[in-house]
Amino acid sequence: MPYRRLLHISDTHFCEFPNRNNHLKLWQNPPALSLTNQGKRISRSFFPSSFDSNAAQALAAFVCDVAPDLSLIVHSGDLATTGRPDDLGAAFHFLSASNCNGSTADGKPSIGDHVEKLFICPGNHDRYKNNFAKPWSANFNLQFRKIWLTQRLDITYRYVNKDDRKICILAIDFCLRANRDAGAPYQLNRYGRGKVYSDTILRLNDLMTELVDNDKCLNFIWVIHFPPADGAGSAEQLLNFDDVASLAKKYNVSFVLSGHLHNASISKTSYGTTIIRAGTACAADEAPNCWIHLLDLKIEDDLIASIRKTDYKWDWRNGEFSPVGSSIQILS
């Protein structure tokens, strides 16, 4: 079959508390309130934004409806608002609650029985140890151990089609490991920055060599939460991004899927590799500007010949994701 179809989603920001916003937009979308959470009400307003429950429900319905036609569902990071177990649990519930068709019996959105098609990458929020972005929480590895199957510590890969090892997709985790890695002032920078670590680059290089030499893989798609290029604000940069961009060039990576900045775009690294950045799927502080992206890959002579991208935006009036504009041909 000469085509593969991926659904690219990102920055869902699932959380114990839906509809929580940061204080600057508090008026627009205030934190959820229930009697059991009264004690947390003051400081919660300053915690990171969570997700819009209405957009999340529309996302779940969309995924459940189209999943049979998809080769893969790629989530490029920030599944949860923080790496706290409660928040990661909400994200895990969305991705893996079984026997449902868009929502579970308690009314929470879930894409249900499509775990086998999921491919995920952690984002900076997923590694927060607390609501103040203390880095490198290991909870993500525990919560998603059945989905985030790392073969190289902070790298995982799989083939888009199990029977056909022509297209390999890799997720690389460049989240901060320590406060000092964020750069001064770390109290601020640790919220949004990532860093390309040299040991990760070494492991990535080794793995890519193996895949090329042993598996004879011809096409590579990388998933990196932080776009490996200039253009992000200083507080949201991937530090040392040139190291990974040059490696993408070396192995002729077809394209990089990323998220992080909550707005969709297509750009290139300084070495010419295409970066397809997803908008947020359901983050509360961006609602109603929530996006998901359908990527159709055309395969010719075992190589990805072209990519067609179709954008879907959350239509709050109709409660569904609807196509916006015409499809874009990215690579040919």
Place this chain on the structure above:
Amino acid sequence: MTHFSEEAPASAPTGDSYTANEFLTPTGWKSEVMGQVRATAELRGHSDPFDWPNVNRALRWSHGLRARHSTLEKVLADIINIKSVSLDLIEIGIDQTIESGDGIGVNIFHDPETFPENLVPVQYSFSFDDIEGKFNNHYERLEFQARRYADHENFIPSNYIISLLVDSITAYIEDSTQAELIHSSLRSESVDDLKIAFSEKLHSTIAKIANLHKRGEKFPSTLSRDGSFVLAFEHELFSQFSIRPKFQTAFLFGLHQELRDYLSEGGSISGKWGEVVMTNLSIEILTTPRVAIVLPALDF
């Protein structure tokens, strides 16, 4: 709404009560369109709001049974104390089997261009007495403005509702170290912006509930019953809007009243999912059939 343009039957029943057969006829009646009064009739039935097959059937039948025009004309003339009145629209919704307690409500609205200003809009209803085999009519006058929201597609809350929301948020942050920053942020937003944000949030919440219902989830599509929101919808509202507990009763009561007024005066809340409809007893979501998502063909 359906318009009729034929002559009404000559033999109109008289008196204060009417039998079912006198009052209803399965065939179309004829009337002269004068454009002076617009009336709609709706089912005020006994159906359990959760019993969707019954409700849907009733609404479907609303297009098959029509009130005898001359009967309603006479009743209306009595109520509003004028010699004659012409209707350009009557639409009765009723189930096939009429039971005790079934009723028909009729709302009459001003046509501001043709009616005198002192004419008060009225709402009246007929309830069926299965022992007597008759409809008994009674009515009440309502002091609402005629179809104020006839062209509106968005429910916009009042300043009062917004003030409850803002006061709630302010209360939550008043002890914060950054309270001044947030107060400034709140003050910089106009009430109109807040109203639009509120409106979008409410609409998207209703859309979510409707779509859940369409997918077969056990989420009630009844938003309100017997004058107040149902519990599930209240939970949804408080998930979306952070309302201080001491304001919650006022918020729910005020929002319910405003939503009901909005719908009864011609306002619309609708989408691909269906529309919000109001009966005398409840506010319901009437959903459209589910449509499959069609992805682009793989032939580029």
